[in-house]
Amino acid sequence: MPMNLEFSGKRILVTAGTKGVGKAVVGLFSELGAKILTTARVQPSETRADVFVAADLTTVEGCATVAEAVQRHFGGVDIVVHVVGGSTAPGGGFAALGEEEWQHELNLNLLPAVRLDRALLPGMLAQGAGAIIHVTSIQRELPLPQSTTGYAAAKAALSTYSKSLSKEVSPQGVRVVRVAPGWIETEASVALAERLALQAGTDYEGGKKIIMDSLGGIPLGRPSTPLEVANLIVFLASSQASAITGTEYVIDGGTVPTV
Template identity: 75%
Template structure:
């Protein structure tokens, strides 16, 4: 039996909704009858123009364009899902991370959520209802010093910001939560596994094993699928989770070795 998540006609903003987790979130909310606007730097041909904003939300102007579109087209927002994140920092440990690398990780993984929340949250508070979900990462618990120090630090900052925000606005009717994925089999992670496989002279399955070993193993034996993360997000955003707020839900196949 399919659970009715009671998301019909909810006004939803999803950042980074053209690929991976974001695309799965957009598709699932729309399947449940929500009105969804999503954003990325460029619009895929299959994406309806009315429900998309081409913007770089790592910038102040990009966030402002998204806020204007949400207010003009939806008249406000009931649910915000901040999926945007990633890293372009080079490998090489702390010494490879200069000012630009640190700034880039914070501008991508922290500031867009802060800016969009700051602009859209007042409308939620005025109505006394709303949900904000920040997608963090298990890297804040398990940073890889060779390559993810700055990314992990930015996601840790996002998690702390989210927790503080939840304590402030939950008494006024707005729930704030975090979803913390481990390795998810997105387009980007598939490409990474294929590159590692080619370098090691193995196949895609072998490339996946290399990644899993780098994480210390995944007890489940595989990465999560984007739709599995989207399922969790949709439930948490729905009225079915009406008393859940301020918490972080890890979805990593058991990667983190402690509770």
Template identity: 70%
Template sequence: MNSFITLEGKRALVTSGTRGAGAATVRLFEELGARVLTTARTRPPEMSEAQFVAADLTDSGGCAEVAEAVRERLGGVDVVVHMLGGSSAPAGGYRALDDVEWQKEIDLNLMPAIRLDRALLPGMEAQGAGVVIHVTSIQSQLPLPEATTAYAAAKAALSTYSKSLSKQVSPNGVRVVRVSPGWIETESAVELARRLASEHGVDVQQGKQMIMDSLGGVPIGRPSTPDEIANLIAFIASDRAGTITGTEYVIDGGTVPTA
């Protein structure tokens, strides 16, 4: 048990908690004493049914199912971590983004947080305590025009929404904080590096370097690990961060330059 922070007795919802930084956050929260419920479209075999809700959060009905499960199984919630996000948009910049593609990015990266917050925040305000963590992205500041325009715009909207929400609910004891990761070395990120390496006839490490170069460079020389993202989230969720609200923590190895 980590002696610096504890989440003992906390009830937590972590969306998209079956792989990558989401899975790392679920594991760490449980190690620190929290009761955790997570959700994705499909339950992995290693995860128990008791801690999982199968739902599609891009749909309002899926969000309603998860909110109801939180109330039934946990009796309320103390920490909500909105980890869900990603992009399936085609490359090609604005010309490749029709209304359908734009709506997909908004439905995945913005609306689930809005819907779940709307369902769960009244209970947090009523108990006079809680933490909401919105996982945004440095893409909201450093979009890649050919690849991430819609994703970056949706994450920027999430960030603005999060800041506004913090102003409203912090006086009622609910903290709202943003975590903005850069490149995370997840399974899919490593697979991308392998694919790039194969396409260009180089090794995997050089494939990773190509990804970092596309982001304008990562001064620390490597991506963040899922566990490093989880460590930051756990600290913010803990009582050690009791007066931190309305702000954003960038964890990107120095990718975003100072203006």
């Protein structure tokens, strides 16, 4: 049976859609005929989205701006893909994380999804259909205590929130699915590998090995690409995945060592 990944006329919000996975998701949806609104703090020189909204999603005001833009431009939404996330917390374990660092991790990795879902879900429920994809992380079950405790805890909260939300809204036609990537070779991770390589006196491949070793190894032997993660997200948002809700799909090259 051929795959039908047609999104013609579908109204889609993709957060953090100008770089990395978000940019790849926007590109795929665009190729498949969707109407896309995306957002980031800074407007890119070019985007394949139909509408771009500059907003800081770590704030209540930024989320409200995006939700209002969705209603104004599209009159509602059919699919929401929450990609926004990351961490700028310092290394040094729990002692390095003060109130400001903890609040920032929650404001970036949990609350944008909560706020935008709260604003957009009533319309999705009224139409009796929709899909929400939350991008979590394998860090929720494989935290690195020296550097990702706050990020991992926020992503764990996002995963639990997503599961609860799916149980509430799936009976009314709105699916909620999680995608948990491992290490992805984005612009930021390339810069990190290059920095580690310079510090260790090695090349880029050596820098990548340092990162893979810190994760306990990646059986596949390499990180995922943004496009590989985007392919999974787009499939899960499609009608081909219409019976999938409430679960989490890991795409990590085998990094998580347990069942």
